Amino acid sequence: MRLGRRLVLVTAVTALLGGPVVATASAASAASAASAAGAGQGWVRCADLSPGTPEDVYLYPFGNPSHPTMLMHQGYGSVSEYMPFSAGQYTLAMRPPGASASSPPTVSTSFMVSAGSNYTVASIGSASSRRLKVLNDQMAAAAGSKALIRVIQASVKQPQVTVRVGSDVLARELGFGSASSYRSVKPGSPTVTFSAQGEHAAMAVKLTAGSVHTLVVLDGSSGLRIDNLTDAAGSTDRPKGGAATGFGGTAPKAGPGLLPWLGTLAGGLLLAVAGGFSLRRSRRRTAAAAAAAAGAASAGAASAGAASAGAASAGAASAGAGSAGAGSVASAAAARE
Numbered sequence: 001m002r003l004g005r006r007l008v009l010v011t012a013v014t015a016l017l018g019g020p021v022v023a024t025a026s027a028a029s030a031a032s033a034a035s036a037a038g039a040g041q042g043w044v045r046c047a048d049l050s051p052g053t054p055e056d057v058y059l060y061p062f063g064n065p066s067h068p069t070m071l072m073h074q075g076y077g078s079v080s081e082y083m084p085f086s087a088g089q090y091t092l093a094m095r096p097p098g099a100s101a102s103s104p105p106t107v108s109t110s111f112m113v114s115a116g117s118n119y120t121v122a123s124i125g126s127a128s129s130r131r132l133k134v135l136n137d138q139m140a141a142a143a144g145s146k147a148l149i150r151v152i153q154a155s156v157k158q159p160q161v162t163v164r165v166g167s168d169v170l171a172r173e174l175g176f177g178s179a180s181s182y183r184s185v186k187p188g189s190p191t192v193t194f195s196a197q198g199e200h201a202a203m204a205v206k207l208t209a210g211s212v213h214t215l216v217v218l219d220g221s222s223g224l225r226i227d228n229l230t231d232a233a234g235s236t237d238r239p240k241g242g243a244a245t246g247f248g249g250t251a252p253k254a255g256p257g258l259l260p261w262l263g264t265l266a267g268g269l270l271l272a273v274a275g276g277f278s279l280r281r282s283r284r285r286t287a288a289a290a291a292a293a294a295g296a297a298s299a300g301a302a303s304a305g306a307a308s309a310g311a312a313s314a315g316a317a318s319a320g321a322g323s324a325g326a327g328s329v330a331s332a333a334a335a336r337e
Contacts, residue, residue, distance in 0.1 A: 040086060042115060044090075044113060044121070046058070049076070051156060051219060054074060055106060056072050059090060075151065102181060120135045131177070139212065140212060145210070151180045154178065158197065159176050162174070165205075213230060
C-alpha cells in the first residue's frame, strides 16, 4: 500500500513539474514555427490621407480577390496597424462604403511584399484626384542608437512645405504627395516646425533611441495639422502599429499568454491526484465493510450449525431412553408369566 502511495505521489510531482516544462517546450516549438513563418512575411499598413468621403480598402493577393482583407476607413488621417502578409504580389483597391466587392474600384494599385520588409500604402489627394502611394518603411535596427524620421506631405491646401527638426532642415519645400527620405537625428524631445506660404506649425516630438517615425502634414480646421506615426520603437523583429486611428478590419490580434494554460494544467493535475487518493480511501472502506459483513455471516452460520447439532443429539438421546423403557416393561411382563 505504501509503495502504491509513493508511486502516486511520484507520478503527481512529475506531472506537476513536467507539465509546465512540456507546455513551455510546446510553446517554444510554436514560437519557433511562428518565427519561421514570420521569416517569409512582410508587414503592410494603410493610411487615409485624402480629405473627403472615406472609402473602404480591399487588400488581396494579385489576381485573387475572392478573400480580401477589408479595412473600413473612418476618415482623413486614419492609419491602420501593421498587418502580416506572406511575400508575394498584392492588389489594394478602394471603393465607396457599401459598394459591392466586385464593383469597379475608385483607385487601385499592385505592389510586391518582400519577406522582412514593411510598407505603408497611403491614399493621397482629394476625392477627384485620389491616388495611392506605396512607401517602404524602416525598422528599428536601422536606427541604431539614434532615431529615424521622415515626412509625408499630404496637405492639399499647401503645395510645398519645409520641415525642420530643431535647427536642422529635414525636408525643404517638399511637394504635395511626396515623402522625404529618413534622416538620422539625436534622441530627445526636439521641436519640429512646418513652414509653408502663410502657414506655420510647430510641435514637440519625443524621439527615443532606436525609434522610427513618419511625420504626416495634413490640413486642419485652422491651418496645418501634424500627425506623428511610430513606424518602430526599439523592435528589431517587427514594426510597431503607428497611430492606428480609426480603421476597422481583419488585422490579427495577439492571443492569450501561456501562464493561464499552465495554471489550468496544474489545477487539473492536483484535482486528479486528490481524486485518486479519495477513491483509494473509498475502496478501502468498502473492502473493510465487506470483510466485516462476511465475518458476521460466517459466525452466524457456525452458531446455527452448533444449535442444529445439539438439537439432533438431544433428540437421539430421548429416543434411546424411550426404547430402553419399553424393553424394561416387556421383560417384567415375561417374568410374571
